[in-house]
Amino acid sequence: xxxxxxxxxxxxxxxxxxxxxxxxxxxxxxxxxxxxxxxxxxxxxxxxxxxxxxxxxxxxxxxxxxxxxxxxxxxxxxxxxxxxxxxxxxxxxxxxxxxxxxxxxxxxxxxxxxxxxxxxxxxxxxxxxxxxxxxxxxxxxxxxxxxxxxxxxxxxxxxxxxxxxxxxxxxxxxxxxxxxxxxxxxxxxxxxxxxxxxxxxxxxxxxxxxxxxxxxxxxxxxxxxxxxxxxxxxxxxxxxxxxxxxxxxxxxxxxxxxxxxxxxxxxxxxxxxxxxxxxxxxxxxxxxxxxxxxxxxxxxxxxxxxxxxxxxxxxxxxxxxxxxxxxxxxxxxxxxxxxxxxxxxxxxxxxxxxxxxxxxxxxxxxxxxxxxxxxxxxxxxxxxxxxxxxxxxxxxxxxxxxxxxxx
Ligand SMILES: *Cc1c(COP(=O)(O)O)cnc(C)c1O
Numbered sequence: 001x002x003x004x005x006x007x008x009x010x011x012x013x014x015x016x017x018x019x020x021x022x023x024x025x026x027x028x029x030x031x032x033x034x035x036x037x038x039x040x041x042x043x044x045x046x047x048x049x050x051x052x053x054x055x056x057x058x059x060x061x062x063x064x065x066x067x068x069x070x071x072x073x074x075x076x077x078x079x080x081x082x083x084x085x086x087x088x089x090x091x092x093x094x095x096x097x098x099x100x101x102x103x104x105x106x107x108x109x110x111x112x113x114x115x116x117x118x119x120x121x122x123x124x125x126x127x128x129x130x131x132x133x134x135x136x137x138x139x140x141x142x143x144x145x146x147x148x149x150x151x152x153x154x155x156x157x158x159x160x161x162x163x164x165x166x167x168x169x170x171x172x173x174x175x176x177x178x179x180x181x182x183x184x185x186x187x188x189x190x191x192x193x194x195x196x197x198x199x200x201x202x203x204x205x206x207x208x209x210x211x212x213x214x215x216x217x218x219x220x221x222x223x224x225x226x227x228x229x230x231x232x233x234x235x236x237x238x239x240x241x242x243x244x245x246x247x248x249x250x251x252x253x254x255x256x257x258x259x260x261x262x263x264x265x266x267x268x269x270x271x272x273x274x275x276x277x278x279x280x281x282x283x284x285x286x287x288x289x290x291x292x293x294x295x296x297x298x299x300x301x302x303x304x305x306x307x308x309x310x311x312x313x314x315x316x317x318x319x320x321x322x323x324x325x326x327x328x329x330x331x332x333x334x335x336x337x338x339x340x341x342x343x344x345x346x347x348x349x350x351x352x353x354x355x356x357x358x359x360x361x362x363x364x365x366x367x368x369x370x371x372x373x374x375x376x377x378x379x380x381x382x383x384x385x386x387x388x389x390x391x392x393x394x395x396x397x398x399x400x401x402x403x404x405x406x407x
Pocket of ligand 1: 042104105106107108130180184212214242243244245246251255256
């Protein structure tokens with residue numbers, strides 16, 4: 001008889017986006033003439049930059065000729081892209097080409113990385129959180145029992161108004177710490193100094209930081225690190241995940257990368273230090289066969305002069321939406337965070353109503369859809385996420401409607 005991986009039964013069903021979709025479709029059925037504006041999505045809407053499209057077309061043509069055809073590529077990614085990443089993203093940060101691993105998504109990498117670690121590692125996540133970090137550890141049997149909205153073996157680090165969305169070090173020492181900054185869903189960031197405290201903490205305690213920098217290109221303020229390796233000592237304690245999904249509209253094309261420095265070690269049961277770069281390389285070579293050549297040429301084009309300009313333009317477009325949202329909320333005296341270095345605005349629900357009640361009110365009265373904070377974790381209760389990924393016209397209209405609501 002086949003036995004399942006029992007850990008899957010410990011997964012809590014995440015009803016967030018399905019409940020949102022259900023409520024929206026019910027509303028639309030009852031109100032077919034109302035135009036609903038969706039500011040809940042975490043997907044981009046602007047098309048792929050022209051420089052990427054041109055590069056991908058060229059790569060496709062190469063595939064049609066036996067002289068230039070390419071089959072399996074290197075599991076770690078083509079050198080042309082890894083070199084472009086080192087030269088552009090990690091200039092003067094001392095990251096080598098063989099510390100970069102190209103993949104088909106930061107989501108998969110964040111999930112797959114848990115393969116390298118023993119079941120008995122203690123993990124810490126911020127709360128609210130991008131659900132992938134938690135659920136992949138549940139599947140690996142590392143989370144314990146689900147009691148009162150929390151897993152018993154997981155350390156939850158609240159990100160709330162009270163701590164200014166700056167995670168406090170927990171007294172209980174985690175082995176693996178997930179940090180995502182600029183943060184999804186709160187849209188808030190850490191300064192270099194604040195991140196340095198975490199790097200030092202990890203170093204002191206022989207912990208590892210999983211740093212998700214998927215939104216680094218949205219940073220507008222100085223002194224906010226775009227990579228954890230801008231922090232001294234991070235190469236001994238951190239793995240970094242970056243993605244072209246939000247930067248270049250690659251959510252459907254699929255390309256990302258993970259940095260595993262060769263100076264990063266963990267211990268085996270004999271207390272021997274093992275290089276994680278070697279383990280990840282082995283894992284990828286065994287379970288992954290690389291990202292398509294066409295896709296990698298598309299990603300490479302992001303680093304051309306034309307590509308950089310196009311990306312900047314797209315990001316500016318979204319960040320202008322974020323400004324429109326922030327301004328509208330301020331006029332309505334709704335307290336909001338984020339939106340300055342990220343495409344997410346995290347608002348405090350007015351009059352302390354629950355995040356789902358605010359969802360219903362917004363849908364009913366303004367016909368605007370957002371995401372209830374509670375869906376991202378217990379500390380998200382009382383907050384609500386709006387995203388800047390819509391069109392400018394819709395964003396303006398949504399904010400006009402919110403402004404005319406009775407709150
Ligand atoms: C969107 C997003 C990613 C990117 O995932 P891909 O698989 O590369 O599309 C990673 N982390 C967070 C927090 C995200 O919101």
